[in-house]
């Protein structure tokens with residue numbers, strides 16, 4: 482029996498682990514999976530709602546680390562996860578994505594000589610001012626099996642000297658969740674609740690420190706949103722960090738005064754899927770949403786200087802435009818007026834990545850043991 486400890490911590494992890502856990506449970510005669518939630522995200526709207534929407538079983542263990550500085554959060558996860566690995570024999574630890582929980586769990590497992598599989602390995606923005614880039618570099622340097630979503634990720638890993646034997650191109654597992662959920666998302670009432678017509682609004686998400694932690698930057702982005710909202714209303718589910726900053730910088734009233742700029746709580750997976758899949762345009766600084774919009778052919782503008790997901794630009798619907806207000810307005814109006822973004826679905830974003838991932842772990846295990 483292959484004992485696998487799967488680790489998740491933050492919102493973008495949940496849609497990546499759901500299909501993998503499903504596949505592991507389907508192979509219950511050979512695999513015994515355990516799910517550990519670090520508690521990095523803990524609000525109902527940032528965590529529990531996703532477990533319900535994605536039909537993920539409750540975590541077997543919750544480390545309840547909560548919010549704190551990066552070093553403290555990483556250290557707390559490491560201390561608590563070490564106890565888990567001391568108490569339970571594991572043949573593999575599986576980590577996903579690039580959040581602090583991913584890196585912390587990978588370090589603990591590697592030091593305790595438990596093989597690590599990293600799902601979504603090899604993505605690089607080349608920008609070490611992003612905490613996620615540090616998490617990716619460390620996790621990939623330690624992982625024994627690197628499961629990549631696109632071929633550019635393989636090239637990044639090879640360039641960093643990682644043995645090709647450890648790398649497997651498996652495709653994008655987040656798209657498995659997307660394809661499985663799209664029918665259920667049609668039952669979401671979010672458009673009716675917000676009084677929206679499909680194709681007649683934009684969706685927005687924003688949470689990166691580089692966009693929200695500086696008052697002038699955040700205020701400039703809001704000015705751009707107000708200009709775009711003169712053409713189409715913008716629905717903006719607000720991440721807790723962004724909400725805190727809007728209040729701290731006293732920008733919240735400016736936003737609330739504008740009836741075409743509609744702020745909501747963070748939405749669950751199905752409501753958000755229904756929302757962005759019906760929108761004319763998505764504006765975001767998220768990583769995953771760049772991929773989800775590409776898979777569905779929805780135009781996406783990314784308010785960052787770079788992306789670790791270049792395939793969403795070269796093949797998909799994404800444009801990386803930075804956060805200068807005049808550029809945001811110009812690019813958004815260009816999409817809304819011309820609607821010309823051409824896209825194709827990247828290779829192996831086919832809804833079957835989880836099967837390839839679990840196959841790859843079983844095969845790697847046969848080699849290790």
Ligand code: UD1
Nearest residue numbers: 491492493521522523524527548549580581612613721722
């Ligand atoms: C984390 C990830 C980021 C990912 C994002 C998605 C890291 C380094 N960053 O960023 O890659 O894109 O999740 O959401 O791991 N908070 C709450 N409730 C929660 C969670 C957070 O109120 O359930 C607030 C707290 O004030 C906290 C802040 O949000 O300090 C930031 O949370 P944190 O987990 O540190 O990072 P995120 O910005 O969410």
